[in-house]
Each structure stands twice: as structure tokens, then as C-alpha cells.
Amino acid sequence: MKDKRVILFPWIIKKLVKSWTASITIFPFIFIRNEQLRANTILINHEKIHIRQQIEMLILLFYLWYVIEFLMKWIIYKSSFTAYQNISFEKEAYQNERNFNYIHTKKFWSFLKYL
Numbered sequence: 001m002k003d004k005r006v007i008l009f010p011w012i013i014k015k016l017v018k019s020w021t022a023s024i025t026i027f028p029f030i031f032i033r034n035e036q037l038r039a040n041t042i043l044i045n046h047e048k049i050h051i052r053q054q055i056e057m058l059i060l061l062f063y064l065w066y067v068i069e070f071l072m073k074w075i076i077y078k079s080s081f082t083a084y085q086n087i088s089f090e091k092e093a094y095q096n097e098r099n100f101n102y103i104h105t106k107k108f109w110s111f112l113k114y115l
């Protein structure tokens with residue numbers, strides 16, 4: 001079944017993210033670069049973990065925390081890609097994206113374990 005919350009990148013997101021990423025999650029939507037990615041269940045599960053994290057942080061706090069942690073880790077690692085990979089939300093999502101039950105069993109604010 002086609003998930004109505006999974007949407008192709010609108011032009012503004014395409015312009016903003018250029019080639020950096022195949023997908024981006026802005027509650028309650030998961031934006032994907034192309035139609036084939038819809039079938040990538042691991043990627044979609046990764047983004048669904050971000051949806052859960054966003055709900056747990058009342059959406060706005062998630063983005064604020066995400067940006068601050070990214071900037072701090074960019075200073076530490078001196079690489080934007082390594083900084084991105086080490087954001088606690090991303091570490092939690094990457095380490096659990098193959099567990100399709102994770103969004104149903106994860107603990108509240110469990111990203112803190114990945115700081």
C-alpha cells in the first residue's frame with residue numbers, strides 16, 4: 001500500500017538539499033528523492049524512527065537539538081559528514097533501521113544513549 005506520508009521532493013527541498021541526501025523527514029512527512037526509494041524499506045524505516053524522535057521532542061525541540069548537536073560535532077570532527085553521522089538521532093536511526101519493530105518498542109528519548 002502506498003503510504004501517503006511518503007512524498008517526492010518538492011522543488012524547494014530539491015534546491016535546498018542538492019545531492020546531499022536521498023530523503024528528509026519533516027513531521028509528519030517523509031520526502032524522498034525519487035519514486036524507486038519508496039521500495040527501500042530500510043530507508044523508510046530509518047525515516048520513521050526520525051518521525052518517532054520528532055514526536056517525542058514535540059517536533060521543534062528535535063530540530064533545535066539536531067542543529068546544535070550537528071554544529072558541536074562539526075567543530076569536534078572538522079567534517080560535516082562525520083558530524084552528521086555522529087548526531088545521536090542519526091546514530092539511533094542507523095543502528096536500528098533494519099529492526100522494523102523498533103519504532104513500536106523504542107523507549108522515550110532513547111537517542112540519549114547515542115550521545
Ligand SMILES: [Zn+2]
Nearest residue numbers: 046050090093
Ligand atoms: Zn537520518
